[in-house]
Amino acid sequence: MEHRVRRASGMAGVAAAAILMIGGCASTPAAEETVPTPAGSEAPASPTPDPQESAPRESATEGFLAWLDSSRRPDAAKACAGLTPELAARMLTELNATSPVRAESCEQMITATAELYRALGQSAEVDVAVQRETDQDAVLFVTYADSGDCGTVTMSRPGTSWVITEQTQECGR
Template sequence: MLLTAGLMVSACAPSPAPQRTPGPTAAATPSASAASSTPEPTPQTGPVESFLAWIDASRAPDTEQACAGLTPELADRMIAELNSSGPVQVTSCAEMISATAELYRALGQSAEVDVTVQEQTDTEATLFVTYLASGDCGTVVMERSATEWIINELSEDCAA
């Protein structure tokens, strides 16, 4: 539960904006513009950078960015855990991110973390995360879509 609360409260900073190249000009030939507009999408950042961006966004709070960094299943689990463990009741991911950001701000808790990659493939990564201010820890399991890494519901707290 501490990881879930930590994930909720420590959430994300906006990911760097993807670099965009100017589109073809009106003078470009159809074959040139077709060739330049079909690159395969690739992630702009790795899983560690994506997790750190999520932490920054969740603390800001940038609810849109923070919620986009979670699978719907994880967001639902985090909402249920927050509702069952405290006086704050929320019904959406955005409300959860806002509430936890306010709790962290009120407690003056730092968002500093130590992150170690335990495993990583092209589509999945498992990070071991320790929140430096509290010592709370856990595994953060991330999955990659075509263009981004997001935190999934397999993430867990350290065993007590």
């Protein structure tokens, strides 16, 4: 079944290359808090439920749109955490080879491309068609409304969050 989503984030999109080619790191979960037990009292018998386990899992489309939003704000650390290191490296290489903009890290790349998108006034409105989605992986076909640039976004969910992988490709590649 194919799902379509349209979203305008108010930010912009310069090219599918920048959008589909940003790679990154895995996010680190926060450490669990421990509550001291007063002297003479017993600790609770059952552990506190993990909020991640009871919270509904986001779809791959929601994960991609969250990544797109963080890449446009930009929240460079969050955007880079949504990419595999291999994809980030490939995107950096392509950006540096094809653009007057230079970046040495994923964070610099996210910040620079967000500034370009804003300067060009391009919308980040996208059409997302789900080609395949399981609990662990997904393939989305993404088309940017203003430019018509498109690509296949391949994602995996190694934990509770989606990550865009190096199998992601622009149309025509």
